[in-house]
């Protein structure tokens with residue numbers, strides 16, 4: 001049934017009659033290459049060519065898809081690893097076979113949970129240009145034993161829309177050749193051991209203006225955030241968290257008008273929020289804890305970020321008072337300002353934020369009286385903290401569980 005559904009559009013567009021399609025043979029070279037490639041990953045414990053005599057037809061290999069070009073079947077998609085319940089498993093000795101570069105119409109190639117640390121493997125560094133015409137999606141995910149560098153030759157894959165290299169053991173720099181991938185919508189290199197700087201070529205000359213997701217989180221990347229990222233104007237999510245980035249947030253990030261997530265947590269970013277960032281009106285998640293952001297953050301016109309839901313500024317070096325404009329953001333749900341050097345009083349209109357679920361203020365130098373109602377304290381429970389502000393006290397009959405002392409009257 002699945003086969004028929006798959007075939008109908010092809011019948012329609014190619015003007016072939018159904019029986020032609022059913023009997024169309026697979027391109028011979030493709031068939032041989034497919035057996036060699038699959039056998040390389042599954043090992044010799046099963047005989048792939050014997051089990052799957054017609055891999056694009058009656059005996060499909062789970063994770064392999066095909067399509068018809070000029071009356072012959074070609075492989076268009078290969079997913080290696082336990083993606084489906086009945087996928088072929090990788091042997092611990094899984095290896096790349098060079099025939100993987102022979103497929104003429106391969107659009108999607110993915111490896112999930114395949115390369116094990118018992119037998120560390122590198123991504124082949126050459127030959128990727130053979131797939132440059134066709135490949136749109138390339139993914140290596142959760143391969144503990146995938147080591148070595150990201151090949152520079154990935155830069156030949158100029159039709160890629162998605163490059164995902166997540167949760168592997170890749171090391172070395174982010175190659176600047178990735179800047180050639182101007183059709184990318186998603187670039188994720190999260191959770192590897194990458195080092196070096198973010199190449200300033202990425203996004204240079206507005207070249208990556210279709211990118212929607214850029215995720216370099218959980219690596220050991222150093223140096224500043226290049227201003228060229230500000231030209232990726234379609235970007236929705238920018239995640240650089242858990243690296244060793246330093247320097248200030250570049251002015252140009254303010255061009256990212258559609259950005260909904262900006263995550264720079266756990267880096268060494270300093271300075272404040274430049275005025276230009278006030279233009280990021282789509283921002284919902286501004287996550288910046290554990291950096292060295294300073295007082296200039298408070299001079300910011302928060303009221304422009306009217307879509308903000310989660311604001312995390314914990315563990316920085318922020319000074320100054322909590323601006324009233326921050327407390328005007330009606331969608332705010334989570335506010336963490338703890339462990340800074342914030343002074344002044346706590347605005348009572350926090351209580352009027354309709355969605356507020358968490359407010360962390362502990363470890364600052366706030367002063368004066370907390371004047372929230374019992375209902376407010378009960379609503380937030382342990383998600384309200386204010387201890388560690390020596391000159392802050394509570395007033396009113398209700399004793400909030402804040403660890404603060406009652407104000408003298």
Ligand SMILES: *[C@@H]1O[C@H](CO)[C@@H](O)[C@H](O)[C@H]1NC(C)=O
Nearest residue numbers: 039044046047048049050051
């Ligand atoms: C798999 O089976 C085919 C056909 O029976 C045979 O020609 C081939 O040598 C076998 N391959 C392996 C790796 O055993």
Ligand SMILES: *[C@@H]1O[C@H](CO)[C@@H](O)[C@H](O)[C@H]1NC(C)=O
Nearest residue numbers: 179200201202204205206207
């Ligand atoms: C940017 O564009 C200029 C002018 O078109 C060109 O000379 C330069 O090589 C480009 N730089 C990059 C890094 O693509």
Ligand SMILES: *[C@@H]1O[C@H](CO)[C@@H](O)[C@H](O)[C@H]1NC(C)=O
Nearest residue numbers: 209210232233234235257258
């Ligand atoms: C930003 O989002 C709007 C609304 O979804 C869309 O129309 C616009 O094209 C986007 N801008 C860019 C530069 O992608």
Ligand SMILES: *[C@@H]1O[C@H](CO)[C@@H](O)[C@H](O)[C@H]1NC(C)=O
Nearest residue numbers: 244246247267268269270292
């Ligand atoms: C963070 O930056 C400061 C100076 O800007 C430097 O002294 C410190 O070593 C850096 N910390 C880390 C963890 O890189």
Ligand SMILES: *[C@@H]1O[C@H](CO)[C@@H](O)[C@H](O)[C@H]1NC(C)=O
Nearest residue numbers: 289290312314315336338339
């Ligand atoms: C802030 O730092 C403290 C102490 O190092 C740590 O326990 C806490 O988890 C940090 N907060 C965040 C949001 O990471």
